[in-house]
Amino acid sequence: MERVDVAVIGSAQSGLAAAHALRRHGLAPVVLESSDRPAGSWPRYYESLRLFSPARYSSLPGMPFDGDLDRYPHRDEVIAYLLRYADRLDADIRTRTRVLEVSYGDGAFGLSLEDGSQLEARAVVAATGTFGRPHRPDLPGLEGYAGVVLHAADYRSPEPFTGQRVMVVGAGNSAVQIAVEVAGRAHVTLAARHAVRFARQRTLGRDLHWWLARTSLDTLPIGRFLRTPPTQLIIDDGRYRPAVAPGRPDRRPLFTGISETKVIWTDGTTEEVDTILLATGYRPDLGYLAPLGALDASGHPRHREGISLTHPGPVYVGLEWQRSLSSNSLRGVGRDAVRTARHVAAHLAHFGEAGLGSGRAD
Template sequence: MEHLDVAVIGGGQSGLAAAHALRRRGRTPVVLEASARAAGSWPHYYDSLTLFSPAGYSSLPGLPFGGDPQRYPHRDEVVAYLLRYADQLDAEIRTGRRVSAVRAEDGGFLLALEDGSHLAARAVVAATGGFGSPNRPALPGLDSFTGTLLHVTDYRSPEPFAGQRVVVVGAGNSAVQVAAELAARARARVSLASRAPVRWFKQRPLGGMDLHFWLKVTGLDTAPLGRFQRGPATMAVIDDGRYRAALAAGAPDRRPMFTSIEGSKMTWQDGTVEDVDAIVLATGYRPDLGYLAPLDALGVHRGPRHRDGISLTHPGLAYVGLEWQRSLSSASLRGVSRDARRIARRLAAHLAQP
């Protein structure tokens, strides 16, 4: 059986950043990516997605994003960038290798792959993000809904919803973007349903500088706030004014969460009952770490038990790319490399021990 130094599970932005940081520490990581290319979940996001951070803040170490640093790159630009990064990375990347289970063995780890093969590794970095584990909340009557029900994971474009009555559940960036797109491009009648009102951040406050400039100069982007975060957080919507104006115009309108569903009929809190054609759940994700279940390394909501990305249950296990792993930016292109350097330093020290 092949023995690896460090197995990095996931070949998206988190896995690539982890491999780069481990190479800088003299380790020999092997990246195991389930899909056919090392671009993570980015190829699967909806067609109109653009970054909230400018290109100048969205690079991994060793390769600038390129182009106008003030622009907001499109999904496909991010995919192309990650593929370029993978090509120039001084680490082995194996695509089409999905890890199904990780077990502790002989002071290290045994990885079972979906194709039936096995690998041994002295250390493991879990860098699979959350796209493979969409959060589907238990909403009243949702299981009885007879219309089209999908998570935003499966949403691509507004055309299939043309002229329909659509309810988007959520109050974050994806929920607002998708709801506004459906209302504008599909001419759908769209409501944004959420338990709390939408919170807003101006994309370019205080003199026109992008929000991420202020997060950086104030230190808020890197502050170790993750250990104080309990459970998933609802982030404010970053807006250049378009989405707030769309909600103010009622396209989409925003409503408190519905109270029940029976078949295609939805009942709102004011007692109104109407037929709904489709529901889109823009309700976030949970960590996609089911392969770690044999280690008993997971806690509440299938989240890992860790401190700043280092496992509290297994000293050779680390994480990169978790939401609020250490800071506000831990799960983003602009912040994942800082966490990768931190866990690489800790793993290198662990592996250097007799």
């Protein structure tokens, strides 16, 4: 069995930032990525996606975005950036390597891989994010709906919905962005339990993230108090509020039921809907840790600011609200990676690293 210093599961921004931080402690991380390239889920996001934060605030440690730092990079720019970052990173990155489960015994972690092989590691960094586990809430009547049900994770572009009657469920940034985009080709309703609330992307000529950095709000360790925020602010670059206000898309409270392909609104009226698109968020994609007992009943990890509360050795990078407002974003994972890498290095120093090292095998 191959033995390694640290196994980093996932190679998008969280895994790459973790590997960078671990290398600075002299460790030899092995990064395990299930897809064909070290860009995580970014290639599967919808085509029009742009970052909310300017390039100057969206870089990983050690390598800034090139070009205009005040622009908002689009999806393909982020993919290219992550691939360049991985190329420059002195770490063993293994693509097409899916981790099925992680177990623990005799002071080490055993990783069972999809190809039938196994690794042994003294520490594990779980950095798989959330995209692989779309949240599909239990909505009234949805199980009996005879039309098409999609999640935002399935959405790529508005063309397939041309001429349809589409309902987007949600009140977050993705819900509003997708609804406005599809409304150019279809009749769209945005339905949600909560009101849509907007925040200006720029105030007094400065981007929102300039203000967050200047006030230190972006870095305050308040994540555990924000795990379930009541509503999400929509970052408006000037396109979304003007589109939603006149009803493109329409806004309505969440439906009360469904009858075949008709939704039942709160006033008792019904309406035919071709597609229901759930922009209802994601949950941590950490099923491989279930054998450890590291997750609660809902699949969330038991941790404090990224440090496991159940075992010595596992840490997390890239969880929403892990430590700060930006913990699951390009602009925030680097800070959390530094803290968790420090914990891993201390753990290995305490328990000893004899016999470990990337590429060693029995």
